[in-house]
Amino acid sequence: MKMELPITEQSNSLSSNIDIQGSDGILRILKQCDAEIFNGWKQHKSLYDFASSLENLSIMAAKIIKNDRGIVVMSGCGTSGRLGFITARSFNQVFPGKFHYTIAGGDRALLLSTEAPEDSWTDGVRDLEKVSTSFEEVLFIGITCGLSAPYVAGQLDYCMKHLEKFCPVLLGFNPVELARQVSIRNWDKTFYDVATAMRSLGEPKCYIINPVIGPEPITGSSRMKSGSATKIILETLFILSANRVMELEPQCRASDIFLSYEILLRCTYLQSKSISRLLKAAGNTFCTGGRVCYLGRDTEGILGVVDASECPPTYGADYDDIRGFLQKSWSALRNNEGDLSQRGPLFNLDWEYFKAEVLPLLSEKDCVIFVGVSPNDAKDLLQLIQEKTCTIGMITTSSPENTIKDPANIISVSISVASEAIEALLPSSFISSSLFTNAASSRFIVSLMSGMCIKWSLNAISTGAHIAKGKVLGNKMIDLQVSNTKLYYRSIGIIQELTGASRHVAEKYLLLSIYGSDTELPTTDEEVLSHISAATGKPLIVPTAILMIRKSDLSVEGAREWLRNQPVLRKGLNNEL
Numbered sequence: 001m002k003m004e005l006p007i008t009e010q011s012n013s014l015s016s017n018i019d020i021q022g023s024d025g026i027l028r029i030l031k032q033c034d035a036e037i038f039n040g041w042k043q044h045k046s047l048y049d050f051a052s053s054l055e056n057l058s059i060m061a062a063k064i065i066k067n068d069r070g071i072v073v074m075s076g077c078g079t080s081g082r083l084g085f086i087t088a089r090s091f092n093q094v095f096p097g098k099f100h101y102t103i104a105g106g107d108r109a110l111l112l113s114t115e116a117p118e119d120s121w122t123d124g125v126r127d128l129e130k131v132s133t134s135f136e137e138v139l140f141i142g143i144t145c146g147l148s149a150p151y152v153a154g155q156l157d158y159c160m161k162h163l164e165k166f167c168p169v170l171l172g173f174n175p176v177e178l179a180r181q182v183s184i185r186n187w188d189k190t191f192y193d194v195a196t197a198m199r200s201l202g203e204p205k206c207y208i209i210n211p212v213i214g215p216e217p218i219t220g221s222s223r224m225k226s227g228s229a230t231k232i233i234l235e236t237l238f239i240l241s242a243n244r245v246m247e248l249e250p251q252c253r254a255s256d257i258f259l260s261y262e263i264l265l266r267c268t269y270l271q272s273k274s275i276s277r278l279l280k281a282a283g284n285t286f287c288t289g290g291r292v293c294y295l296g297r298d299t300e301g302i303l304g305v306v307d308a309s310e311c312p313p314t315y316g317a318d319y320d321d322i323r324g325f326l327q328k329s330w331s332a333l334r335n336n337e338g339d340l341s342q343r344g345p346l347f348n349l350d351w352e353y354f355k356a357e358v359l360p361l362l363s364e365k366d367c368v369i370f371v372g373v374s375p376n377d378a379k380d381l382l383q384l385i386q387e388k389t390c391t392i393g394m395i396t397t398s399s400p401e402n403t404i405k406d407p408a409n410i411i412s413v414s415i416s417v418a419s420e421a422i423e424a425l426l427p428s429s430f431i432s433s434s435l436f437t438n439a440a441s442s443r444f445i446v447s448l449m450s451g452m453c454i455k456w457s458l459n460a461i462s463t464g465a466h467i468a469k470g471k472v473l474g475n476k477m478i479d480l481q482v483s484n485t486k487l488y489y490r491s492i493g494i495i496q497e498l499t500g501a502s503r504h505v506a507e508k509y510l511l512l513s514i515y516g517s518d519t520e521l522p523t524t525d526e527e528v529l530s531h532i533s534a535a536t537g538k539p540l541i542v543p544t545a546i547l548m549i550r551k552s553d554l555s556v557e558g559a560r561e562w563l564r565n566q567p568v569l570r571k572g573l574n575n576e577l
Contacts (some may be wrong), residue, residue, distance in 0.1 A: 004177040007041070008146040008222060009490065011497075012215035015475040019467055024272070026414045026464040031269045033217035039228050043174065044212030047229065054233070054263040057207050058240035058254075060137050060167055063097050065245050066427035072238075073128065077104040077118035077151050078313070079111050079223040080230060082306050084143055085110060086185040086451075087234045089334055090299060094242055094444060102127040104151040105338040109307065111347060113313035119484050121154030121187050128155045141234070144191075145226035147172040148180035148486060153191045153470045160197060160206065168347055169207040170198055171233060173226050175291045176208065182485070185525050209233060217463070219476050220490055223538035224312045224459050231455065232261045234380055235448050242441070264449050267415055274413040278393040281411060282367050283468030285391065290365030292465065293358060293525045295351060295381070299447060300372025300397070301453045305349060306429070307458040312546040313487075315471040316479030316539050319346050322462060325354040327373075351381065361385060366390040367463070371452060372397065374411075394456050397450035415453045420562035472570045473498060478501065482535035483512070490526060491542050499549040514538060516556045 002374055018567045040046025072091075074084030081103030088099035104123065105114030118413055119121050125287075140159050142152040147170070159168035186448045198206040211233075216224050236257045243252050260375035267460030277285040282292050289501040294304030311317040329350035340347045348357070352461070360366070368385050374396055375382060385392060393411040466472065471479045476494050480487055488510075495506035504521070511519040514535045522528045540563055547559040547569065554562060563569070 004178060005216060005493075006146050006148070006174045006180070007044075008172075008174055008226060009213055009220050009493075010215040011475055012217055015217040018475050019472045021102055021467075023134070023276040023283065023464055023468075024277065027269070027272045027460060030217055030460050030463070031265075031272070032329065033214070034228065034265055034269075036178040036214040036369075037225055037232070038265070039469060040257065041212050041214035045210075045233070046453060047213065047258055048086075048255055050209050050211050050233075051258065052246055053203065053207060053209060054201065054237050054254045055240060057169065057209075058237055058244055058360050059243035060150050061174035062244035064137050064167070065095055065138045065241060065475060067137050069134075070138070071098055071100055071132070071135050072139045072141070073100045073102065073131055074141045074234065075124070075128065075152060075155055077149045078109070078113070079227045079310060080143035080145060080149075080152075080209075082110055082309075083227060083230045083234065084141070085307070085335065086299065086302060087231070087238070089302075089320060089447065090235075090243075090444075090451075091117075092334075094441075095245070099238075100131050101336070102131055106148070107335045107340060110333070110335060110344070111309045111349075112319075113309075113481060115484060118149045118151045118486075119185065121150040124151035124545050125158045128158060132165075136165060139169065140166050141169040143171045143173055143230055145173050145180070145222040145230070145522065146180065146486075147174045147176070148185045148189070149190055149269035150187070153184065153189070153194045156198065156442075157189065157194050158202065160194075163201075163205055166207070168198065169209060171209045171230065173213055173222075173229065175192075175210065175212065175564055182489075183525075185529075186457075188384065193481060197494055217456060217475060218314075218472060219494075221314055221477055222464075223307075223314065224463065228452070228455060228459075231452060232258070235452075236261075239445065239448075258311050260449065261452060264452055265456065268453045271415055271457075275457055275460055277411060278369065278395075278411045280468075280553070281391045282369075282461050282465035285365060285367040286321065286465050286469040290363070290367065290390075291368065292367045292462075293323040293354065294322075294324040294371050294458070295327075295354065295378070296324065296371030297377070299371055299451050300395075301326045302333060303451055303454050304369075304371040305459060306460055307455070309507075311462055311466065313481045313483060314477055315466040315469075315483055316345060316541075317408065317466065317471070322465075323358075324371075325351055325358075327351050331351075349364065355381065355384070357389070362388040362390050362527045364389045367393065369393040369395065371395050371458070372450070386399060395454060397453050403433070414458055415450075456557050470563075470566075470569060473543075473546075478546065478569065480542065482532060482541055484532060485528060488535075491520060491545075494542055494546050495549070498546050501549055505549070509549055511550065513541045513544040513556060513559075531573045 014032050018029050076084050084101040088101040091099045103109045104117040141154045144152045156168050159166035176195045179192040181190045181192040296304040308324040310324045311322050326349045395413040397415045482491050492506045544559045
C-alpha cells in the first residue's frame, strides 16, 4: 500500500499559483499560509491544542534549569538547528550557561548548507554525548519539522535508553503516523520506530509536540511556516519556564502567549505595502544579476544571516546572491566554536568586511537591507551605500522616533512592536503576569517578539525575490540542491508531479541531469549517496530534468541554455505545467 505523503511535504492549495503573482499577490498568499500556524489544518491538532502539554513540560524545564547540574539542549539540522541555536543564545541572557545546542555539521552549518550530516544518526549521538557528559539532568528537544532527520532520531533514541538523565522531547509538524519510515543507513531503526517508541512511553517520560500547521507555501520549505512555529513553541515554553523558575504570580498561560504571536503576525502583515515594495526591489535585483545584502545587529541581524544562508539549499542560489552581515560578527553570535572567519570569505560576517570587500563592488543593480538598524545607528555606512545608487531598505521594529524620514530614497518597513504597542495589543492576562511587568523581562520578551516579526518579513522578501527569478514552479522549489537522501527523493517526487512521469522515468532524468549522460538507477543506499555527491554544487538539476521530459528534443545542455533564456519555467512552457 502506498504511504501517505507527509503533510510537511504536501503542496498547499492556497499557494498553487504563487509563481505567477506580483509582489502584492505573493504577500497575500504568504499571509494566508502563515495564518494556518494558529488556525490549524483540517482535523488535526493545532498549536493551541498543545498549550497544556507545554505548560506541563515547562514544570520539568524549570526543575532542570534550577538544578546546578541541569541543562537544556536543543538540536536539529538546517533551519531547525539554527533556530535551536538562536533560542539558546537568547535564553542564556536570562539563565547564563543553561541552554545549549547541537546542529548537524557543527557551527559551519549555521551559515552554509551541510545537509549530508543529517543522515548520520551516530553523529547525533556523538554530539549529544559531548554536550551533556558533565551534567546529571538534561531536557533534550529534538527538532525535525518532518519527523524525518536521522541525526535527531539517534539522539532521541539515546535519550530513551538513559531516562534517568534525559527527558526527551520531539518537536515537529507531522502526525506520528507520517513519521519517516525509510531505513536509516547502518541502523536497524527508522524515525517512525523512534517516534512510536516515544509515544508508547508517553508523558512525563517523553513529550511529543507536533501540531499540524499545514503544508508550506513553498512545498517542503520548512524554513518558513515550520521554522516560525518552531520559534514560537520554543519561546513559549521557555517564557513559561522562566516564570516558574522566578516563582512569579500570576503564571503566564501558553494560550495567551500563542495569541500574542498571532496578533504580531497581523501587525507584520499590516506593513504589506512596504514589505511588497522591498520584495519587488529584491526580485528586480536578482533578475538583473545583482545581489542582496542584509546588514544587521544582535538577534535581528542574526535572523538576517540565517535567512540568507537558507537560500542556496532552498533555491539553488549562489552564496553571493544574498548574504547577511552582522555588526560585531562572530562575537555577537556567541556560538560553540567561536570565530570561524578564517575558514573562508563566506564566513566573514563583519560590517568592516562588508565595507572593505563588498561595498566597493556595489552598483545600481544591488539591494542593501538594514535589519533592526535605524538610520541613526548607521549614518556613515548609510551615506557610503547611498553613493553607490543601489536600492536601500530598512526593516525595524522600533518606536516611532526611529521611523525613516525619507521614504523616497529608502524603502522602510517599520513594524510597531514597541513595549507600549504590545501592552495595548496583547492579552491582558499575559501583560499582567509578573514576568512581563518586570522591566528587564518585558524588554527581553519584546526582543523575542521583534525577532518573530523580522523573520516573517525576511522570509517573505527572500521567498518572493526567488519566485521573481524563476526558482519556483507552481509552489515547488524546483532548483533545490540535491544534497542528501531526503532531497534526492524529494527531487524525484517533484519531477513526477510536474511531468506525470513514472518514478523510474523521473529518477532516470534526474541522473541524466546530474551526469549529462544515461546512468544506471541505484539499487543500494551507497549508490544513492554516490549520486548525491556527484550532484553537490550543480545548478538547475531538477528544472533541467523537468524540461527534458516536457521537451524531448532537448539535450542536457540545450535544456540549460533554454533555462538561461527563460528562467520562469511555467511562462516559458506557455503555462502548461
